[in-house]
Amino acid sequence: MKIIVCMKQVPAGTNVEIDPETGAMKRLSSATRTNPYDLFALETALLLKEKMGGTVTVLTMGPAQAESMMKDAYACGADEAVILSDRKFAGSDVLSTSYTLRQGIQVLGGADLIICGRQTTDGDTAQVGPALAEHMHIPHAAWVTRIEEVTEKDISVQQKLGDVTQVSRIPFPCLITVEKDMCVPRLPSWILKKKTADRKVRFLSFEDLPNQDLTRYGLNGSPTAVERMFPPEKAQKQVYLEGSTEEKTKELFDILVSRKII
Amino acid sequence: MDFLNFDAEACTLCGICVNVCPFGALKFEKNGIEVGESCRMCGLCVRKCPEKAIRFEQKANEVNKEEWRDFLIYAEQEQGKIHPVVFELIGEALKMAPKVGYHVNCVIAGGPGTAENAKDLLEYGVHKVFVYEHEELKWFRADCYTDVIADCIAAVKPSSVLIGGTELGRSLAPRLATRFHTGLTADCTKLDIKDNTDMIQIRPAFGGNIMAQITISRSRPQFATVRYRVMEKAKKVENPDGEIIRCKMTDDMVKSSIEILSAEVLEKKKSLEEEDIIVVAGRGAKNETGVALCRELADALGGQLAFTRPMVEDGFGDTAHQIGLSGRTVRPKLIITCGVSGAIQFTSCMNGSECIVAINNNPEAQIFNTAHYCIVDDLNQVVPKLTELVRNRKED
Numbered sequence: 001m002k003i004i005v006c007m008k009q010v011p012a013g014t015n016v017e018i019d020p021e022t023g024a025m026k027r028l029s030s031a032t033r034t035n036p037y038d039l040f041a042l043e044t045a046l047l048l049k050e051k052m053g054g055t056v057t058v059l060t061m062g063p064a065q066a067e068s069m070m071k072d073a074y075a076c077g078a079d080e081a082v083i084l085s086d087r088k089f090a091g092s093d094v095l096s097t098s099y100t101l102r103q104g105i106q107v108l109g110g111a112d113l114i115i116c117g118r119q120t121t122d123g124d125t126a127q128v129g130p131a132l133a134e135h136m137h138i139p140h141a142a143w144v145t146r147i148e149e150v151t152e153k154d155i156s157v158q159q160k161l162g163d164v165t166q167v168s169r170i171p172f173p174c175l176i177t178v179e180k181d182m183c184v185p186r187l188p189s190w191i192l193k194k195k196t197a198d199r200k201v202r203f204l205s206f207e208d209l210p211n212q213d214l215t216r217y218g219l220n221g222s223p224t225a226v227e228r229m230f231p232p233e234k235a236q237k238q239v240y241l242e243g244s245t246e247e248k249t250k251e252l253f254d255i256l257v258s259r260k261i262i
Numbered sequence: 263m264d265f266l267n268f269d270a271e272a273c274t275l276c277g278i279c280v281n282v283c284p285f286g287a288l289k290f291e292k293n294g295i296e297v298g299e300s301c302r303m304c305g306l307c308v309r310k311c312p313e314k315a316i317r318f319e320q321k322a323n324e325v326n327k328e329e330w331r332d333f334l335i336y337a338e339q340e341q342g343k344i345h346p347v348v349f350e351l352i353g354e355a356l357k358m359a360p361k362v363g364y365h366v367n368c369v370i371a372g373g374p375g376t377a378e379n380a381k382d383l384l385e386y387g388v389h390k391v392f393v394y395e396h397e398e399l400k401w402f403r404a405d406c407y408t409d410v411i412a413d414c415i416a417a418v419k420p421s422s423v424l425i426g427g428t429e430l431g432r433s434l435a436p437r438l439a440t441r442f443h444t445g446l447t448a449d450c451t452k453l454d455i456k457d458n459t460d461m462i463q464i465r466p467a468f469g470g471n472i473m474a475q476i477t478i479s480r481s482r483p484q485f486a487t488v489r490y491r492v493m494e495k496a497k498k499v500e501n502p503d504g505e506i507i508r509c510k511m512t513d514d515m516v517k518s519s520i521e522i523l524s525a526e527v528l529e530k531k532k533s534l535e536e537e538d539i540i541v542v543a544g545r546g547a548k549n550e551t552g553v554a555l556c557r558e559l560a561d562a563l564g565g566q567l568a569f570t571r572p573m574v575e576d577g578f579g580d581t582a583h584q585i586g587l588s589g590r591t592v593r594p595k596l597i598i599t600c601g602v603s604g605a606i607q608f609t610s611c612m613n614g615s616e617c618i619v620a621i622n623n624n625p626e627a628q629i630f631n632t633a634h635y636c637i638v639d640d641l642n643q644v645v646p647k648l649t650e651l652v653r654n655r656k657e658d
C-alpha cells in the first residue's frame with residue numbers, strides 16, 4: 001500500500017502584532033514546529049504500513065527550512081519525503097495549495113491513501129484535505145476518529161459528524177483527515193535518525209510539475225484575497241465588584257438574579 | 263459553461279458520458295465531446311468515464327458578477343432536524359441581502375422527511391428552498407452530497423454560498439468551492455457585503471490574535487463557512503411567501519463509492535454551543551478539587567462545565583467541552599470563568615456571551631478586559647459561596 005501524508009511546518013507561536021501606523025503585520029517569532037495535528041496523520045500512516053506493508057511518503061509545501069520536519073519524519077519511519085518549494089507557490093490559499101499538492105502527488109505517481117491532519121494551527125481552516133480530494137476526484141472522509149478495518153482495496157473508518165458517529169467503507173484511492181487523539185504519535189527514534197542521516201529529502205519546484213500554467217499557483221491561483229488585517233475589537237464596559245469575598249459574591253449573585261440571568 | 267475539461271488524447275469516444283448525463287448536456291461534435299449549457303456540474307460523467315478523460319478543470323477567470331445572484335444557504339440537517347446554525351446563516355444573509363437587492367434561498371438535501379423540514383425554513387423569510395430528497399442521502403457522504411449541492415449551485419448560480427462551520431459543513435464546503443474553482447473563507451465571524459456584491463468576510467487568523475478581512479473578487483460563487491453561535495438567529499416573519507422547489511433526482515446522482523456500514527446517533531446531550539449557562543475552569547482551578555468546585559457551581563446553575571485548552575491538555579475534560587479556537591465557540595446567556603487567564607484564543611470564542619463574569623486572583627489577568635463583572639479574588643473562596651447562594655435560592 002502506498003500512503004502519502006500531507007504535513008505542514010507552522011509557526012511555533014501564534015503571537016503576531018500589527019504595526020498601528022502601517023497596518024502591516026509583524027511576526028514576532030520565527031521559530032517553527034510541525035503542525036501538531038499532522039503527527040497523528042503520520043502515526044496513522046506508519047501503523048497502517050506496519051500492518052499492510054508498503055511505503056509512507058510525507059509531502060509538504062513550504063520553504064526549504066521544512067527539511068528539518070522531513071528529517072524528523074524519516075526518524076519516525078517515513079520512507080520518502082518530498083517538499084514542494086518554489087517562490088511561485090507563495091501566497092497560496094486553500095485552492096492553490098491543494099492544487100499544488102495534487103500536482104506533486106501526480107509527480108509521485110499517485111497513492112492508495114492520502115492522510116492529512118484535521119487542520120493546521122496557523123490557518124485553522126481544515127479545508128485543504130477535502131479540497132485536495134476534490135482536485136483528485138477521489139472520495140474522502142474527514143474528522144476520522146478510528147480506523148476500523150483496512151484491506152488491500154479499501155479502508156473502513158469511523159467519523160464523528162456532529163451527533164452522529166458514522167462508519168464508512170471507502171475504496172482506494174481515497175483521502176482521510178484524522179482527528180487528534182486517535183493514536184499516540186511516536187517520537188523520532190535515535191536509531192532511525194542515525195540510519196536515515198544520509199537520506200535526502202526530495203525537492204520539487206514549479207518546473208517539475210505537470211501543469212505549467214502559472215495562474216494556477218500561488219497568489220495568482222488564489223481566489224481569496226486578504227484585504228486588511230486588524231486587531232480584534234476591545235471589550236465593552238465592565239464593573240469591578242468590590243468589598244470582602246462575601247460581599248463580592250453576594251453582589252454578583254444579586255446582579256445575576258435581578259438581570260433574570262439565573 | 264466551460265466547467266468540464268476533456269482530455270482529447272485519453273477520450274475513446276465510448277459515449278458512456280453522453281448516455282449517463284441526466285441533463286443531456288454532452289454531445290458528440292466534430293472535435294469530440296462537447297459540454298453544453300445545460301451542464302449542472304453533477305460530476306456523473308467524471309465518475310463514470312472509464313478513461314478518466316473528464317475533469318473539473320475550469321480556471322478562475324474573471325466572471326461576470328451579474329450572472330451570479332442571490333444568497334444560497336446550505337440547510338444542514340442533523341438527526342432529521344434542521345441544524346440551528348442554518349437559522350443564523352439565514353439571519354446574517356437577510357441583513358446583507360437588501361443592500362444589493364438579493365434574495366435569500368436555501369438548498370436542503372437528505373433522506374425522507376427533508377421536504378417537510380424545508381417548510382420550516384420558509385417561516386424565516388427564505389425566498390426559495392431547493393429540495394433534494396432521496397433515501398440514499400440519509401447519511402452524509404462527501405462525494406454524492408457534493409454532487410447534489412453542486413447540481414443546485416450550477417442551476418441557481420448564487421453570488422454567495424453560506425455553509426455552517428460544522429463538521430459536515432467543513433467537509434462539504436471545500437469540495438464545492440474547489441469544484442467551482444472559487445474561493446472559500448473558513449470560519450467567518452462577521453459578514454457584510456459591498457455594493458459590487460463582493461462579500462466582506464472577517465475571520466480570526468493566527469490563533470485569533472488578528473482579524474483578517476477577506477474578499478473573493480474575481481470568481482463566483484463566494485463560499486463562506488460560518489461558526490455556529492457567532493451570528494444572530496433570523497426571526498420568524500409574519501407572512502412567509504417563499505416557495506419549495508422539489509429538484510429532480512436520479513438514482514445515478516446519489517451513487518457514491520462510499521458505503522455506510524453503520525451510523526449511530528449519539529445520545530442527544532445538549533452540546534456546549536447550545537448551553538445557556540457555562541462555567542469554565544481555567545488553569546487557576548489547578549487540580550481536581552478546584553475543578554470539582556467549578557462543577558458544583560455549574561450543576562447548581564443547571565449549566566455545563568467547560569475548560570480552557572491547558573486544562574483539556576492536562577486531562578480534566580475533552581475537546582467537546584473546550585472553549586477556544588481549537589475547541590468550541592459559545593455565546594451563552596451567562597458564562598462564569600474561574601481562574602481563566604483570558605488568552606485571545608479563548609476570549610475570541612466566548613466574547614459574544616450576554617453576560618461574562620470573571621473570577622481570578624490576578625488583577626492583571628487579561629480576562630478582565632473581556633469580562634462584564636470582575637471579581638479579583640480566590641476562586642476557591644468565591645465559587646463555593648456562589649454555589650451555596652444559588653442552591654439556597656433554588657430551595658426557597
